[in-house]
Amino acid sequence: MQAEAAGNGAEKAIEAGYPAELIAGLTPALTASYSGCGYLFDGLNFEGDETVVDLGAGAGLDSFIAAKQLSNGRVVSVDMTYEMLQKVNSQQLSINLLCADIEYLPVLSGCADVVIANASFNLAISKTAAFSEAYRVLKEGGKLVARDLIKTEELPAEVLTDPLSFNTSLGGALEEEALSAEIEKAGFKDVSISDHRPFSYVTSVKIEARKPYPGP
Numbered sequence: 261m262q263a264e265a266a267g268n269g270a271e272k273a274i275e276a277g278y279p280a281e282l283i284a285g286l287t288p289a290l291t292a293s294y295s296g297c298g299y300l301f302d303g304l305n306f307e308g309d310e311t312v313v314d315l316g317a318g319a320g321l322d323s324f325i326a327a328k329q330l331s332n333g334r335v336v337s338v339d340m341t342y343e344m345l346q347k348v349n350s351q352q353l354s355i356n357l358l359c360a361d362i363e364y365l366p367v368l369s370g371c372a373d374v375v376i377a378n379a380s381f382n383l384a385i386s387k388t389a390a391f392s393e394a395y396r397v398l399k400e401g402g403k404l405v406a407r408d409l410i411k412t413e414e415l416p417a418e419v420l421t422d423p424l425s426f427n428t429s430l431g432g433a434l435e436e437e438a439l440s441a442e443i444e445k446a447g448f449k450d451v452s453i454s455d456h457r458p459f460s461y462v463t464s465v466k467i468e469a470r471k472p473y474p475g476p
């Protein structure tokens with residue numbers, strides 16, 4: 261049962277775009293509960309001393325991948341589900357667990373070099389609050405790199421009428437233009453939405469944005 265679950269998580273990650281050789285090198289426990297919607301580390305290079313905040317970290321696959329690249333930095337893995345955080349492999353790695361709501365983050369302003377998030381912004385009731393908090397905790401010049409889900413066509417009636425559709429990651433997905441506007445409204449610049457991939461009734465995308473330095 262354990263092995264089957266682990267295998268599914270690894271397959272799901274590879275299907276979502278994680279390099280097979282990367283996943284093959286990880287223990288099954290790390291991938292078993294993967295529930296993200298894509299690989300966000302392409303082109304994201306770390307110096308080694310960064311503070312990375314993972315919003316909606318779940319069981320922590322991305323937190324682990326980031327932490328492995330930090331010789332002298334730290335990852336703050338934020339999730340409001342205590343059971344998910346218990347699965348995060350925080351042993352011997354600089355991963356700090358934080359059970360909290362990404363819409364009201366108990367995290368110091370301006371502390372993060374990079375904020376990552378995988379399939380969690382769509383679950384936020386207030387996208388405005390979630391993106392504003394991501395912006396607040398970033399340092400000036402810091403980056404937001406996320407994968408999330410956008411709506412590209414009208415959802416089927418059974419989804420639209422499902423009282424729990426938000427929890428299935430479908431009900432809370434915005435259209436691309438609305439998502440981009442929410443990110444910009446928080447103050448982010450250079451907002452890019454790319455790498456569109458089909459994902460159930462919606463589409464997985466990569467989101468990149470930057471918190472600007474104050475300027476004239």
Ligand SMILES: C[S@@+](CC[C@H](N)C(=O)[O-])C[C@H]1O[C@@H](n2cnc3c(N)ncnc32)[C@H](O)[C@@H]1O
Nearest residue numbers: 294295296316317318339340341361362378383
């Ligand atoms: C679809 S899962 C993705 C988990 C993980 N990022 C991954 O790639 O496997 C979304 C996660 O976001 C968390 N989450 C949803 N809304 C949240 C919120 N408002 N605050 C904190 N965590 C939240 C859920 O508990 C869940 O673990």
